[in-house]
Amino acid sequence: MRQPVLYISILLTALLSACSESFTDPRDGQSYDIVQIGSRTWMAENLNYEIEGSACPDGDKRNCSKYGRLYTWDMARTVCPEGWHLPDSADFEQLISAAGGTEVAGNALKSTSGWFKKGNGSDDFGFNALPAGYRLAGNNATDGKFDGIGGYAHFWSASETPDGLAYYLLLDFSTKAAKISAFGKDEARSVRCVK
Incomplete structure (x- = not known):
């Protein structure tokens, strides 16, 4: 009889950790949904703060409201609001661990829709990762081919990394x-702020 109690306890813990605020x-x-995963609070949406040189996925302004904006690494380091910061590798390692480990964390963090070829996730923690893709490096900060949406x-x-x-x-x-x-710092990618 102890197994159902343990299962209910685990389920309640997962539900409470996935409760979303804003x-x-x-x-x-x-406004951004936020979620507590492990010991950190994450934005549950990609940042959509417009700064010079940032871009909407696929170069389409309509995509910013769904996917947020894409930023080069230099932009990303300064774009999070006060009280929030760009996660470091340790923050991401902790997130992966809290979401079940390397082999399954992608599924647990991906949104339940929007991914092609049956690639949707289970979004177990409310992280709601959406596939915004990226922009390759171009001749300057505002050009380059979009891919991966x-x-x-x-x-x-x-x-x-040690090699820059x-x-x-x-x-x-x-x-x-x-x-x-x-990857190279001149490419444009999404930002999830953490605190």
Whole structure:
């Protein structure tokens, strides 16, 4: 008889940790759902604060309201509202661990719709990761080819590699896994602020 009690306890803990609240950015009045996962509070939406050089996914202004904006690494380091910060690799490692580990965290963090080829997740924690894709580096901060919308979520990290790249959290339509990878700082990717 102890197993049903244990199951109910685990279920209640998961539900309470996924309870969503909201935060209003005083800079532009936009409201973001937030969620507690592990010991950290995360924005449950991609940041959509407009700064010079940031871009809407696929270059379409209509996509900003759904997917947020894409930022180069230099932009990403300064764009979170006061009291929030760009996560570092340790923040992402803790998030992956809280979401069940590398092999399943992608599924637990991805939204339940919007991913192509049956790549939707279970969104167990209310993180609601959407596949905004990215913009490749161009000749300057405002050009470059867009790619990956519907298939990939890339969230910048504040951490750098020894060879001058920057880490980011990668969620992919084709796998339940989540991983931390690194790429050039001039590419534009999504931002999830944390505190």
